[in-house]
Amino acid sequence: MKMLLQTLLTLFPFLLLKFSSVRATSLPGGPNGKIYGVNLGSWLVLEPWMLPQEWLDMGGEICDQCSTCIASEWAFTRAYPDTADAIFDDHWETWFTQSDVDKLVEYGINTVRIPLGFWIVESLVERSHEFYPRGGIKQLKRGLKQLKAAGIHAILDHHALPGIQTPGQMFTGNCTSNVQFYTPPNYHRALVWTAVMTGLSHLDPDFGSVFSIQAVNEPIMDASQTPGYGDFQVNFVKVVRAVELALGMPVAADDGLLSSILSGISGGNVTASLLKASETMQSDSDVANALAEATPILADILVQLESSSALSEGAPLRSPLVTNFMDVGWQHNNPSNPANAQIGPQGYDNHLYYSFGGVAAANPEAYMQSICNLQRVKTDAAKGNSPLWFGEWALPTQFSATDDFLYRWADAQKLMYSQGAGWIFWNFKVEVSEKAGDLARQWSYFEGVERGYLTRDPSELNDNSVCANYV
Template sequence: MKAGLLPLLALCGAVAAWLPHDKLRGVNLGSLFVVEPWMMMRKWESMGCGSLKSELECVSKLGQETADKAFRDHWETWVTEQDMDEIKKYGLNTIRVPLGHWIVESTVQKPGEQFPRGGMAYLDRLASWATAKQLYVILDLHGAPAAQTPQQPSTGQFVSTAGFFEPDRFNQAYAFLQAMTEHIHTNAAYNTTGTIQVLNEPVRDYSQAPLLLQYYATAYEKIREVEKKLGVSKDKRLTVQFMDKTWGAGNPKDVMSGKHGVAYDNHRYLKYAPVQHTKESYLSTSCGDSFGEAGNTPIVIGEWSLGVESSVEKTAEWEPTREQNKAFYTKWWAAQVVAYEKQAGWVFWSWKTQLGGDWRWSYSAAVKVGVLPEDAGKAAELSPC
C-alpha cells in the first residue's frame, strides 16, 4: 500500500488519485521490457535476434529456454541502478516503463503467443530502485494482446492487422491490469508507482473508437474493483491514464467524465507533424504549443524527442554531431519543456539508445555531449520562447 510517501510525491487527490504536486520531468525506459530493435540493434543482434522485428519472433526463433536467458541478460544490463542514479542526478523525477502484457505470464495464450518469461522480478527490482531514489513511476501497457496497432515492434509483435479489438483480447488486457494493480498495492517496492496507462498508441482507426472507449470504461472499473477489494483509500488509488483525444482514436473523456483519478497522455513528435520542417518552424511551434483539448486534463506529454523529419535528419543543417547545430537542439529541448510544463509535465523518449552519435532519441547521451543541461530545471532560462 502507499505509505510514508516522500516529499516529492505529496498526494494531490483533488486533481488525480495519485499524481505528484511537482511537474513530472522524466524519461521513458524504452526497449527495457518491450524491445524496439531500431533503438538497440547491437544488443538485439547479440541476443540472437538479428533481423527479426519483434520479441514474439525472437522467442519463436530461439526457443523458450534460450530466449528466456537472452532476455534475462538484457534486463540485467539495459537499465541498471547506476542509470537510475543518473536520472536522479539530472534533475528528473519520473520514469515511464513500457510493458508488454506478457510480463504477467498468466495472460499469455499458448501455443500462439511466445514471449520472454521472468520479467516481473526485474520490474520489481526497478520499482524498488525508484522508491529508494524518490522517482515517480508510470507503468504503461505498451504491448497489448494481439497488438493494438499493426506493424509496430513496440507492441512486441509485428502483425499485419491490429487483433486487439475483440472481447477475448480485451479480457486478457483486463487480467493484466488487475494483476498489476494488485501487485502494485501489495508490494512495497512500488511505493512510488502512481500511474497505470491502460493502452499505448492504439490504431488511429476511428471505426474502432466505440470499441476502444468501451475498453477504456471497463479497464477503469477493473482497476478500481481490485482497489476496492484491497481496501485502498481514495487518495491512494492509482491514477488511470489514457491517450488523449488528439491521438485520433476517440475522446476518452466521453466515458471518464466524473471519474476520479484520471489523467491523459499526449505524444508530441514534430518529426511526424504537419509543420514546416525548419528550425524556425520547430521553435515557433513548440513555443506556441498547447494541450488538454476537450477536457483532457491533467495531461502529461508522455513521449517526445529531438528527432526531426526523416528526409532532413541526416543533412548538414540538422546533423547532431556538428557543433553549430547543438545550440539549436538545446533551445528546442528547452522550448518543448517550457510548453509541456504548462500542463502536468513530460517524459522524454528515451533514456538510452544504441544510435551511435545520434543522441536525439537518448536523454542520457544528449546530456553527456553537453546538449542538455545536467539540471532539467534550467529549461526556462535556456528557452528562446
C-alpha cells in the same frame, strides 16, 4: 509603450514557465509538482532499433520491414524457444541498472514511465501461438525497488497489448498487420492484466513508487478502426477502482456506483475480498469476469515475488492510482472521450514527435513557430482531458539539426510541455555503438544532458526567452 511590449514579449516564455509551475498540482502518490521524467524504453519491451548491435549479438536481425525478420520479441522467442528466456533475462539485468538509477537522481528526474507487454503476466499468454520471453515480472520488481529507494515515481504503461493494438510496430512486441486487440477476448485479457497490476501496485511493497497505470499506449489513431474502445476505457477504470475498493481503499470522486456495489467487501483476506467483489458485480460482467480471473493469478505472482504475506495482511493505506489514457486528441473519426470514464484521479497523455512529419515543415523556423504556439494543453482541458502530460517526445528532426538548434529545440519543447502536468522524454538512453551511429545524440536523455542540450536541472532552460521571437 512599444518598449514595454517588447520587454513583455521577451519575458513571456519565462513568465509562462514560472506561472505554470505555480499552478502545478501534485498527482496523488506522484511527484510533488511537475513531472520531469524519462521512459525506460527497450527494457521490458525491447525495440531493436534502439540497440541494434546488442540485438544482433543476442541473435536477432535488422531489416527494413520488421515483420519480415527476427525484429521483435515475438519473432525472437519463436526462433529461439529454448534460450530466449535466459537471453532476455541478461538483457533486462544489464539494460537498466543501479547506475542508471543513480544517473536519474543526479539529473533530477522524478518520474519514469515503464513500457510493459501483456506477457509480463505470463498466464495471459496463449503459448500455442504467442511467443514471448518469461521472467520479466521479477525484473520489474527489482527495478521498482531500486526506483523506490531513490524516490523516483513510476507509471506502469501497458505498451504492448494482447492481440496487438497498432500494426507494424516493434513497440507492440510483434510486428504484424493482423491487429486483434479491439475484440472482446483481448479486451478481457487487458482487463485481467489491469486487475493484476493494480493489485501488485498496492500489495507488493516494492511496487510502492507506482502512482499510475496507463491503459493503452498509442492505439490506432482512426477511431473507426477501434470498435469497443470507449467501453474498454470505462471498464479499465472500473477494474482499477473495484480492486482498490475490495482492498479497503476509498476512491475520491467515486460516483457511488462502485462503492454501493462493493460496500462491506474489504476485509482481511485479499483473495476472498476480490472474489466477493467479482460476485457482487455480476451486472458489470466484463469487470466481474476480469476480477475473477485475475484473483488467482495475482495470488500466484505474489507468492512468486515472495510477497505472499500481503494476501492475509492486506494493502497498506495508499492513494488510489491515477488511471491514465492517451488523450481524446490522439484519435480522429469520432473518438471516445476518456474523460467520460473517470472515477477518481485520472491523467492524460499525449505524444509529440516532429521527426515523423505531419506537424510542421521540415526546417528550423517552422519547428520553432509550431512548438512555441502549441495549444494542446488548452485544447485538451476544454474537453476534460486535464491534467495532461507529454509522455513521449525527443529531439529528432526531419532535417540535419545543428547543435545550436538542438539547444533551442530542447528548451522550447520543455517550456511548452511544462504548461501541462509535465513531460517524459523518450528515451532514458539508447545504444552507443558504431552500428547505432549518431542515434544517441537526439534520442538519449543521458546523452542530451551530457551534450548540454538538456539542462542538468530539468526544471530549468538554457534560454528562458527561447520562444520570444515566435509567440
